[in-house]
Amino acid sequence: MDPIAAALDALVACDRPLLIGVRHHSAACAAAVPALLDAFAPERVLVELPEELQPWLPWLGHAGLQPPVALAGATDDGALAFYPFAEFSPELAAVRWAVARGVPIEAFDLPIARRTGHEREAGDQALLGALLHATGAPDVEAMWDRLVEARAPGATPQQVRRAALGVGLALRRAEVDGGGVSEVDLLREAHMRSRLSGARAAAVVGAFHAAALLPEPLLWRAPTLVAEPGPAPTTSLVPYADDLLDSRSGYPAGIRDPQWQRRAWAALAGDGTLEDAVVELAVAICRALREAGHVAGTPDAAEVARLARGLAAVRGLPAPGRRELLEGVESALGHGELLGRGRAVARAAESVLVGRRRGVLAPGTPRSGLAPHVEGLLAALGLPGPTSPPDPVRMRLDPLRADIDRRRHTVLVRLEAIGVPYGQREESGVMGDVETLTEVWRMSWRPATAATLELGAARGVTLEQAAAGALRAERARLAAGDLLGAAARLSLTARAAACGLPDLLREGLADLMGPFLAEAGLTELLDAFALVERLRRKHVPALPDDFECPAEVRAADLLAAAVRAVEGLAGSDSLDDARALLALVRLFERDAADLGTSRLGAALDALARDGAPVIAGAAEAIRALTGREPAEHVGERLGAWIDAAVDNEGRRTLAGRLGGALTVAAPLFEASPAFVGGLLDRVEALDDDAFLSRLPALRDGFDALSPAARGRLLDVLAERLGGDAPETELEDPPELLALYAAADRGGAVGEPRAAPTPLPDFVLALAAAFEHGAARPRVAQTPGVIGPRDRWRLILGRERSHLSGMACRAARALDELYGTGRGEGARGEGGGHDAPFPTVREWAGELEDLFGERVREEVLGRAAEGGNGAAALELDPAHVAPSVELLEELLALKGALPPGQMEHLRRLVRRVVEQLTEALATRIRPALTGLSTPIPTRRPGGPLDLGRTLRANLKHVRRDGRVVCERLVFRTRARRSLDWRVVLLVDVSGSMEASVIYSAIMAAILSGLPAVSVHFVAFSTEIVDLSDRVADPLELLLEIAVGGGTHIAKAFRYARTLVTVPARTLVLCVSDFEEGGAVSALVEEVRTLVESGARGLGLAALDDHGRPRYARAVAEQVAAAGMPVAALTPLEVARWIAEQVR
C-alpha cells in the first residue's frame, strides 16, 4: 500500500488524541468541527494557540462575543503572535463548543516567550511546486480551497476531516523531502506532544502538524535545539473588523473575502445552500456596480450565477465555490476591460465579498491592547505618562547615536502616525537641506492622548502594529477617494520609513518601483531617489539596524524613469524644473555613466534645440557645465540670443533663456570667461538703441540671480572690462553728444574700447555714414553714451550710484520693476537712493522715452503680471499689439483691481481677445466647414437604391416587361453631422495660461458653428461649468480663477454626465496631466469614456508652438487607455474636430 495513503489512514483512525487538522480559516472545517466533537465527546479540547493565551479562552468562547476578534501576544522586542478569529475559524468553533458544554479547553502550543530567536526558514520549494502543479493550483491556499473547501458541500464531517488531513500530510511530505521541517515547527510540535498525555482529548491543530502528534509520529524528528524561555509577552483580546481580516489589508493571518467565507460557513453548517449564496452575492455585486454608475441588471446577475454553476459542473464539483463565483463575475460583468469597467467590477466585488462587520467583545472582558501597551512603553523609556505632572517636558534627542533616544524617537514618531496628540517636534531653525542630527521634542500626556489612544486601539495591539495600521488605513482612504497619486505614494513610503516599519516600508518601496515609476514626475522621482539614498546610508533612526534596502529597489531604475520624464519638460517655463534638470544630470553623471550617447544626453540636446526658453537655456548651460559642449560654443550661442532679440517675441525668449541658464549655471558665469565671452562681446558691440531695447529682457533674465551673486559677477566682469567708460558731461550741448555717441558706436565696431577723440573729420564721416542707417539714433533726444561697464551695471541692477545721465535714468526705471531682487544680499545694497516714481504715468512716460513704445508695453505688462494694476492702466486699448502673452499678463491682474480700474482692464482685455479671436477664427474656420452628403455608388455596401437601379436599367427591358439589371446602384451611409457636442475640460491649476486662453477662444469659435454645442468646464480640484458663457471668451476668461491642485479624473467624471449621445461627443482635455489624484482612477475614467464610444483628445498644450510641459508618464497611460495626447496648435485641433465630425 502507498505509504502516504497508509499514513493518512493512521491519522484518521487515531483517537489519542482525535486529530482534527484544520487551516486557521476554513469554512469547511469550522462547519465540521462541532459535529466531529459531538461524535467523539472528548474530555478536554486542545487548540493550537500559545499557552500564554489560555486566560483569554473563556472570554473567546463567551456566548456574548461577536466575531471577528483577534487574540495577540506581543513581547517587548517586537515579536508579535496574532490570531484573528471569525465564525469560519475552526479554532473558534472548537473553543465555543467546549465553553458551551463546560469541557476543559487548553491552549497547548509552545509559549510565545520561548519562540524568540527561532525564525521559520524557507526550505527547498521545488517539491511544493510539483505538488501544486499536480493539482493545478497557483498556491497552497488555492490548493486547500480546491481540495477541501470546494469538495465540502454534501460531504460528511468525517470526509472533510480526511480531506484536510490529506492536504496537510501532502504539504508536510513536500517539506520533509525538500530539506526538512523547520526547527521552530519541530520545537512547537515537541511541546504539543508533551501535552497530549492525560484525559481523552481532541486536538484542533493545523493540518500540517497532525502527523507529528500521532502516538508514533510520522515525518517528524526531535528538535536539536532547546527553546529557552524569554521575556513574557503582553497578551490581549481585541475586537477586529472584516476589512482588517481580509488578507489584502496587510494584517497577518487573514483570508480573502471574509463575507464569502461567512456565507460558505453558514451554508455548510446547514443554513441555506451555496447556490443561494452565489445568487445573493451576484445580485449584491450587480447592485454595488449600479450604484457606481455602471449598467448591471438582473440578467447579468443571472448569468454570473449560471456561469458559476456551469463551471462547478465542468470541474466536477458539488457546488460552486469562491473561485467559480469570481470567474463568473469577471466573465459576465467585466466586458474584457481591465481598466474602466473592470476596475469598477473589482471594486464592487471587493466591497460585497469583504463585508463590513465589526467584532464586539463579551461584556466584562478585561481591558487590553494598545493603550496599556503604550503606557508601559512610555514608562520604560522615561517619557511622561498618565501619572506624570501635566506640564510639557522638553527633551533633546540624538536618535542616530544614543539607543534610548532612538527608541524614544521611534515611539514619538509612531504616536504621531496614529494621530495621538502627545509629542511635538520643534523646528530646528536650520535652513535648507542640511540634515540635522539631533531633534527637540516637547511632550505631555493630556486627556486627549488617552482618548485618541483608545480610538487607535482598533488598528492593532502594539504601537508598531497600530502605526502600520494607521498608514495602511490612510493609504486605503486615499485609494478609495482616487487620491493615491505618485506624491501620496512617496509620502506614505517615507512615513513608513520614519516610523520604522520595515514590512510596510518594503511594500512601499515595491510600490515605488512599480506603479510609482510609471506615473511620477521628475521632482517626485528625485525625492524618491533621495529617500533610497538615506535608507542605504542608514540615516533613518527608527529602522532596525539590520534593515537592508531590498535589492529590487534600484536607484538606477528611478534615474531611468526620471530621464524618461525629462522629455515632458520641453514646454516648461519654471525655474524649479530647470533646477531639477540639473540635479538629475548631476546624479546621472555620478551614478550611471557619462552623458555621451545616452538618452539623457540626447534629451538635453533636444531641449536645448526645441525647448521653451527657460528650459532651453537651462539645457544649454548644463551642456556647457558637463562638458558636453565646449563652453566657447555655448558662450557664442548665448551671444546669438542677444542678436535674435529684435522683437517682442525674441526679447521674451532672451529673458527666459538667460533666466534658465543662470539658474543652473551661475557659478560658470562667474568663473569661465569663455562662457560669458559671447555675452560680453554683444553687450559691448550693440549700439545704445539696440542695447536699451534689449536691456529690460537682459535685466529680467539676470534677475534669476540673487543680488549678491550679481554683485560678484559684476566684480568679475569688471576685471575684463577694465575701467569705467568716460563719464558723459551733461553740460555738453546735445549735438556734440550725438557725435560722441556715433563715434563710440563706430569705434565699437573696429576698436572696442577706443577713447572717443573729438576729431571732427572722423566724427563727420561717421555721422554721414549713419545718415543711411535704418533708425535715427535716439541720442538726439536723450544725451548720453553708455559704456560697457555701465551697461553691465544696468543689466545686473547693481552699483546704481556709479551711473549717471541716461544710464541712471534707465536703472531707476527698471529698479521700479525689479527692485533689488530676491535671495542672498537682497537686504544689502539697494538699487539707488532716488525716490521712486510718484506715479505710474510718469514711470510709463520715462519708459517710453528710454526704450520706445513696444518695450514700454512689455515692461508694463511684466509689471501688471507682478501685480502692479496701475501699470496695466497705462496701456492704451486702441494701440496695444494683441498677443497671448499680453493677455496672460493682464489676466493675472483680475481680482486684484478695484472696480473702477477693472472697467479699464475689461476694455483692454476685450480688445485683445477680440483681435486674437478674429485672427484665429480666420485661420481655423476653413477647417471646420463643409459636410459630406450621401452619394449613390455602384459598390455593393449599403441598401439597394431601387429607384435609381430601375432608372439606370430601363434600357434593358425585356419583352415580357421584366427589367434586366446590369448595373446596380446602392446607397451609401451618410454620417449625420448634426448635434455634435464638444466638451472642453480645461485645467486651470496653473502654468497652463496660454492654453487656457486658447481654449476659451476656441470654445467661442466652435460655439459659433451651427449644430455644435460647446461645453467649457474649468477644473482644478474643483469643477466649474462655464458652458453658459462660451459665446463670450472675455466673460469666460474673467470668470476663470487660476490656481489649486489638479484632479483630472474628477473632471472626466463630470464630463461623463454631459455625454448623452456618446457617438457624437468629443471630449478635449487641456491639461499638463500632472494628476494630483490616483492615476489609475484617471485611466479608469478615460477608459470608461472611450468605452462608451465618445472620442477623447488630450491636449498637453494648446498654443502656437505646440511645446508642452506635461507629465509624460501619466500622459502615456492616458494615451494607452484610448485617448491620444498631443501638443497641438489651435488649427490642428480644429482639423481634428472637423475630421471627427465629418
Add this chain to the structure above:
Amino acid sequence: MSAAIQAPPAEARHADELAFLAAWDDGPRPPGWRLTPRAVVTFVAGSGGEKLTLPKTAEFEGDRSRVIPEKFVGDRALVERCVVTLGGPRGLMLVGEPGTAKSMLSELLSAAVSGTSALTVQGTAGTTEDQLRYGWNYALLIDRGPCEEALVPSPVLQAMRRGAMARLEEITRCLPEVQDALVSILSERALAVPELGGAHVEPARAGFNLIATANLRDRGVSEMSAALKRRFNFETVPPIADLEREKALVKAQAEASLASVGVPLAVDDAVLEALVTVFRDLRSGRTVEGWAVEKPQAVMSTAEAVAVAGALGFQAAWFRSDRDVLSLLPGYLLGVVLKDDPKDRGRLLAYWDAAVKRRAEGRARLWKQLHELRAVIEE
C-alpha cells in the same frame, strides 16, 4: 496534381481526435453539441499528458486509448469558462492583445462543439450588415421579387439554421452600426426577414452561438456599443505566462513553418531564448529579472516572435553561412518594433542600454554579442 492546402481547418486536422472524444465521454451534452463540455475542454486544453481510454461499451474504430495534446497554450480555467459560456444565452467574446491565439481558440472551440469552424465572418471596416444577416441575389430579387431563393444567407444565418457555432473575427474592425446587427440575433435568437412577408422569422436552432474575437487595444478599431457588450461574456486571452512554454511554442511553430517548405530550423536554442526573452521584456515593461523597461508602442506578441524566429530560420537556411544568426536578430527586432511610433527606436535603445547591457556585464557571451550589435538599431 493540385498543391496541398496551406492551412486545413481544425476539424480536418483533428478529425480522429474529435471522433475519439465523442466516444470517450457519453455523458449528457447541451442540445446541438457534438461533444460534452468536458470533452471540449479536454480537446482544447489537452489531457495533461494522461492517456485516455475509451469505455468498453463505446464503438470506435482505431486506437482505443490516446493522449490528447494541448492545442491552446494557456490557462485551463479560461477554456472551461469559454465552454460554459457557449452553452448559455450569451455569446463568447475573446479579447486580448494581437497575437495571443484568440482566433485559434475560437477555431478549436467551434470545431469541437459543432464540428465545423468554417462559418466565419472576417470583420473589416468594409464589412456590411449583409455579411452578418442576409443579402440578396439582386438579379433574382429584381426578377422575381423577394423570395427564399433570392435570399443569400450570411455565415451567421447558416449557423442559426444548422444549430452551429458562428465565428466573427476582429469584430471591432466593423463599423459600430454594423456590429449592432448582432444585438437582436443574440437576444431574440431569431432573425426577422421583413422582406419575405410580415411574419417571416428565421429561428436559431439549438447549438447556435457566436464566438467573436476582438483586439481592444489595436488602432483603428471601433468601440462596441454597450448593448452589444451586454450580450457577450468576455474572456481576456493573456500572453503566455511561462517563458519555457512560450519558447517551446515559438520553436514548434517556427519549425512547422519551415517544415512546410522542407527546411530544418537551424537557429539554436540560446538564440531563441534570447529572442523570446526580449519579446517578453518589451511586452510586459518588466524584464525577467524584474527591472523596469519602457514598453514600445508596437505589438510584441508571441506571433511576432514566431515570425522573427521563422525569418531567422529562413535566412539561415537559404543564405547559409553568410552571417552569424545572432547578428541578424537586432535588425529583425527593429523591424518589429519600428512600426508606427518613431520614438520606439529610442525605447529599444534604452532597453539595450539598460537590460542588455546589464546582462552583458553579468553573464552570457550571447548577451555580450547582442550588446555589441547596438549600432544596428541606432539611426
